[in-house]
Amino acid sequence: xxxxxxxxxxxxxxxxxxxxxxxxxxxxxxxxxxxxxxxxxxxxxxxxxxxxxxxxxxxxxxxxxxxxxxxxxxxxxxxxxxxxxxxxxxxxxxxxxxxxxxxxxxxxxxxxxxxxxxxxxxxxxxxxxxxxxxxxxxxxxxxxxxxxxxxxxxxxxxxxxxxxxxxxxxxxxxxxxxxxxxxxxxxxxxxxxxxxxxxxxxxxxxxxxxxxxxxxxxxxxxxxxxxxxxxxxxxxxxxxxxxxxxxxxxxxxxxxxxxxxxxxxxxxxxxxxxxxxxxxxxxxxxxxxxxxxxxxxxxxxxxxxxxxxxxxxxxxxxxxxxxxxxxxxxxxxxxxxxxxxxxxxxxxxxxxxxxxxxxxxxxxxxxxxxxxxxxxxxxxxxxxxxxxxxxxxxxxxxxxxxxxxxxxxxxxxxxxxx
Numbered sequence: 001x002x003x004x005x006x007x008x009x010x011x012x013x014x015x016x017x018x019x020x021x022x023x024x025x026x027x028x029x030x031x032x033x034x035x036x037x038x039x040x041x042x043x044x045x046x047x048x049x050x051x052x053x054x055x056x057x058x059x060x061x062x063x064x065x066x067x068x069x070x071x072x073x074x075x076x077x078x079x080x081x082x083x084x085x086x087x088x089x090x091x092x093x094x095x096x097x098x099x100x101x102x103x104x105x106x107x108x109x110x111x112x113x114x115x116x117x118x119x120x121x122x123x124x125x126x127x128x129x130x131x132x133x134x135x136x137x138x139x140x141x142x143x144x145x146x147x148x149x150x151x152x153x154x155x156x157x158x159x160x161x162x163x164x165x166x167x168x169x170x171x172x173x174x175x176x177x178x179x180x181x182x183x184x185x186x187x188x189x190x191x192x193x194x195x196x197x198x199x200x201x202x203x204x205x206x207x208x209x210x211x212x213x214x215x216x217x218x219x220x221x222x223x224x225x226x227x228x229x230x231x232x233x234x235x236x237x238x239x240x241x242x243x244x245x246x247x248x249x250x251x252x253x254x255x256x257x258x259x260x261x262x263x264x265x266x267x268x269x270x271x272x273x274x275x276x277x278x279x280x281x282x283x284x285x286x287x288x289x290x291x292x293x294x295x296x297x298x299x300x301x302x303x304x305x306x307x308x309x310x311x312x313x314x315x316x317x318x319x320x321x322x323x324x325x326x327x328x329x330x331x332x333x334x335x336x337x338x339x340x341x342x343x344x345x346x347x348x349x350x351x352x353x354x355x356x357x358x359x360x361x362x363x364x365x366x367x368x369x370x371x372x373x374x375x376x377x378x379x380x381x382x383x384x385x386x387x388x389x390x391x392x393x394x395x396x397x398x399x400x401x402x403x404x405x406x407x408x409x410x411x412x413x414x415x416x417x418x
Contacts, residue, residue, distance in 0.1 A: 039070055040071050042144050045063050054166070059126065061125055063140065065078075076111040077148040085198055096108045134293060135197075139158070140158060174281045175304055179308055186266065189210065189266075192260070193256040207254045208286075215306050221243075224265065227266075230246045248286055249264045276307050277306050280304060
């Protein structure tokens with residue numbers, strides 16, 4: 001896993017991301033081992049072996065609980081938590097089952113046993129991989145004295161991360177719109193998860209993201225808070241910073257369910273002498289590393305195209321025809337490379353930069369194949385290690401639910417299965 005050593009502008013702890021839930025952005029730090037005081041138990045639990053189950057498979061292993069203290073543990077509360085791609089195969093007597101925040105499934109089991117000093121017992125840990133399983137985590141164990149564990153990890157309470165033998169197909173969708181030179185124009189770009197696995201990185205802050213290259217001869221004047229300027233190999237400034245050429249946008253909660261589509265709206269100021277211009281979008285990660293789980297790179301890239309008429313062309317408000325791709329405008333219909341923008345309105349919102357967002361259809365965008373048309377410039381490459389900036393500040397994260405204003409908008413829609 002790559003290490004990033006510069007100071008983060010946006011990092012937040014796993015507790016701020018998911019609180020008690022185990023679906024943390026970064027791996028939890030083990031707590032300092034508790035020192036047994038005289039006359040107290042000190043329970044230690046063995047580690048579960050790593051696994052990569054196929055969807056539908058059941059994991060069935062046992063852990064050993066050993067008392068290294070000087071007093072017996074009379075009864076043990078054993079807790080198991082599973083991220084949303086995992087579930088318990090059946091309910092077991094003596095266990096209470098529930099679903100807590102972030103769709104985490106929990107089993108709280110009372111073991112009616114006494115573990116004397118130096119003694120050990122075994123208890124099973126069983127779970128199955130669901131059809132949407134991909135990057136998962138299992139939290140299991142007890143406290144040093146046998147009571148229900150807290151939220152940290154240590155000798156008596158552990159965490160296992162795993163990657164299911166599955167995949168998730170990320171789809172990048174640009175926009176084809178029209179504008180007048182010297183005016184402002186909104187564009188809305190999209191990132192969709194076509195599954196079958198849900199997405200949340202359990203081991204790193206290198207979360208799934210959409211990279212956006214702003215079209216030449218335009219300036220991004222209003223930027224979503226979830227979109228940070230991108231440098232050589234990572235974000236360089238806080239999200240929402242205007243005036244940069246390339247951005248990387250991520251889910252506010254670092255999660256993409258199957259069929260979920262994220263929308264990011266930018267307001268562009270068009271140069272007075274601008275001609276028809278293009279940018280691009282790319283499904284990637286916060287540090288521009290192609291996600292290992294995406295086995296279909298054909299739909300990872302798409303074009304942003306802003307058609308700008310010259311003095312010899314018709315005004316876009318009255319010109320006939322439509323645009324659906326990255327080709328050239330000839331007054332009729334236009335086609336080109338990239339993912340198909342079906343169901344997406346063209347035109348957005350023009351005018352003099354009043355701050356209103358462009359019109360975006362509520363229909364489902366579908367994939368029309370790989371990008372074959374040329375785009376402006378080369379895709380950003382991964383260079384030397386950079387700063388881990390994907391995690392937003394806790395206060396900013398809490399405000400994202402309703403705090404985006406002006407032309408900053410991100411909507412989620414569920415894509416229909418194709």
